[in-house]
Amino acid sequence: MIQHRxxxxxxxxxxxxxxxxxNQPTNSNSxxxxxxxxxxxxxxxxMVTTWPPNFPVFQEGVMQFANDIETMSDGQLQxxxxxxxxxxxxxxxxxxxxxxxxxxxxxxxxxxxxKIPAAQFMSTVPFGMTAKGMNAWLYSGGGLELWxxxxxxxxxxxxxxxxxxxxxxxxxxxxxxxxxDLKGLKMRIPGLGGKVLAKAGGTPILxxxxxxxxxxxxxxxxxxxxxxxxxxxxxxxxxAAQYYYYPGWHEPGTTLELIVNTQxxxxxxxxxxxxxxxxxxxxxxxxxxxFEALNIKALKELTEQHHVKILPFPPEVLKELKRLTAxxxxxxxxxxxxxxxxxxxxxxxxxxxATWNAIADEAYAHALQP
Ligand code: CA
Numbered sequence: 085m086i087q088h089r090x091x092x093x094x095x096x097x098x099x100x101x102x103x104x105x106x107n108q109p110t111n112s113n114s115x116x117x118x119x120x121x122x123x124x125x126x127x128x129x130x131m132v133t134t135w136p137p138n139f140p141v142f143q144e145g146v147m148q149f150a151n152d153i154e155t156m157s158d159g160q161l162q163x164x165x166x167x168x169x170x171x172x173x174x175x176x177x178x179x180x181x182x183x184x185x186x187x188x189x190x191x192x193x194x195x196x197x198x199k200i201p202a203a204q205f206m207s208t209v210p211f212g213m214t215a216k217g218m219n220a221w222l223y224s225g226g227g228l229e230l231w232x233x234x235x236x237x238x239x240x241x242x243x244x245x246x247x248x249x250x251x252x253x254x255x256x257x258x259x260x261x262x263x264x265d266l267k268g269l270k271m272r273i274p275g276l277g278g279k280v281l282a283k284a285g286g287t288p289i290l291x292x293x294x295x296x297x298x299x300x301x302x303x304x305x306x307x308x309x310x311x312x313x314x315x316x317x318x319x320x321x322x323x324a325a326q327y328y329y330y331p332g333w334h335e336p337g338t339t340l341e342l343i344v345n346t347q348x349x350x351x352x353x354x355x356x357x358x359x360x361x362x363x364x365x366x367x368x369x370x371x372x373x374x375f376e377a378l379n380i381k382a383l384k385e386l387t388e389q390h391h392v393k394i395l396p397f398p399p400e401v402l403k404e405l406k407r408l409t410a411x412x413x414x415x416x417x418x419x420x421x422x423x424x425x426x427x428x429x430x431x432x433x434x435x436x437x438a439t440w441n442a443i444a445d446e447a448y449a450h451a452l453q454p
Contacts, residue, residue: 127352129163132181134174134191136293137167140318141378142340145246145371146190149342152363161356163188178343182238187348190245192340193231194275199238201416202426206231206242207338210277210409213434214337215247215372217441221433222339230426239346243364246340246371249379251332252316253397254309255300255325260397263404272296272308276412277334283408293319300324309334312375313382322390329395333405340371 131150135143143165150163166186168174177189178196193206205212206227213221221227222244231242254271267285271278278288289305299305301324308325309332310316322328342364349357386392397405417424 124158124160125353126159127161127356129161129188129348130166130171130186131163131188131190132166132168132171132177132186133189134168134177134195137170139167140315141371141374142190142246143167145367145374148370149190149245149363149367152366153359156359156363157356161352161359178238178240181343181345182240184239184345184347187345189343190340191343192338193242194338197275200234200422201420202234202423203231204276204423205426205430206234206341208335209413209430210280210334210336211406212336212430213437215249215339216337216445217434217437218247218337218339219244219368220437221430225433226429227433230429234422234426235343236346241344241346241349243342243344243361244339245342245364245367247368247375248311248335248338248340249372249375250312250337251309251335252312253329253332253334254307255316255321256307256327256329257300257303257325258306259327259395260329260401262398263401266401269307270305272299272305273334275334276409276416277309279412280334280405280408283412284404297321297324312379313386314375314378317382317386317390322386322392326393327395328386328392329397331397333397333402333409340368342367 131146133143133146135146137143147165150165153161153163166172168177172180172185174191175195177191178199180186181189193200193203194208196203206222208218212218218227222231228242228244235242254273258265260266263284266281269281269286270289271281271286272289272291273281274288274290278290281288289299291299291305291308293310296308296310297319300308300321308321310319310321312332316322316328342360344360352360383394387394413427417427
């Protein structure tokens with residue numbers, strides 16, 4: 085008992101001593117309490133996106149990104165987000181950031197292919213890398229440095245900020261059993277995937293999201309790709325075509341981007357820059373996780389409730405599309421030196437990654453099979 089009292093007394097004395105010493109200024113010359121504190125500068129930024137208002141996962145993730153930054157910066161960086169068309173047309177997002185009309189944008193690098201052909205590697209290319217490979221390349225394999233280099237002349241700094249995962253091959257009114265079935269096929273498929281389809285004898289059609297369903301339903305097109313089960317189900321595409329093919333050979337892991345105007349970026353103090361950078365990383369992860377989880381649920385509903393026929397592209401068809409992709413990329417590389425350089429770097433990483441992946445993810449997926 086007495087011992088306890090002594091120990092308690094000692095503890096009390098020690099505690100009081102610590103508390104007292106904490107109240108002492110650590111530096112006798114310190115006048116911290118009386119120094120005038122400069123209020124931190126508040127930044128009011130505008131951000132435009134390529135997505136429709138309230139577009140789940142895409143625009144949703146961007147709104148969350150802006151809110152998180154405002155919270156973490158204690159209101160020092162406030163970002164007003166505008167969906168596509170609200171402030172500038174969706175496909176003028178890059179120009180608006182480049183010219184400094186707005187400080188930030190969100191979209192996908194392949195939208196700027198007309199201006200920067202090499203940018204396509206920073207979103208996705210047919211038979212390219214999946215989300216895992218893209219993240220490894222961009223963050224840790226030199227990809228992001230290349231990306232920054234190719235955007236630099238445009239006064240824009242890019243950050244990976246989202247990934248759709250492997251997309252679906254698309255909705256087809258008729259079965260695809262041989263390469264010949266691609267001949268004359270009118271399909272909504274943008275970018276390099278469209279160029280590959282054209283080589284196979286098909287006709288790629290460019291349509292905005294809002295027009296896809298009606299075009300397929302009325303037979304103006306024979307097939308369309310969109311995103312994955314979740315977004316495709318929302319668009320009601322299962323009501324317009326019967327066959328749902330996989331995999332999305334043309335978009336194996338589309339990276340989305342945050343773009344920031346260079347001068348705006350340089351005007352930010354280091355702590356706010358770090359908040360933006362880390363929040364972009366978190367958005368990259370969040371969007372990918374959302375796509376994966378929502379696709380699982382939607383796939384189940386499509387098969388169980390809507391009786392959609394989920395079919396793999398025949399190996400012969402995929403082999404031919406792969407061959408035509410290599411030819412398409414080689415042609416593009418001949419026309420643009422930067423495209424060629426980025427293609428070489430991308431290909432090197434993809435080849436090495438495939439070697440590792442074959443004995444890691446692929447081997448494991450194989451081991452899980454019954
Ligand atoms: Ca797509």
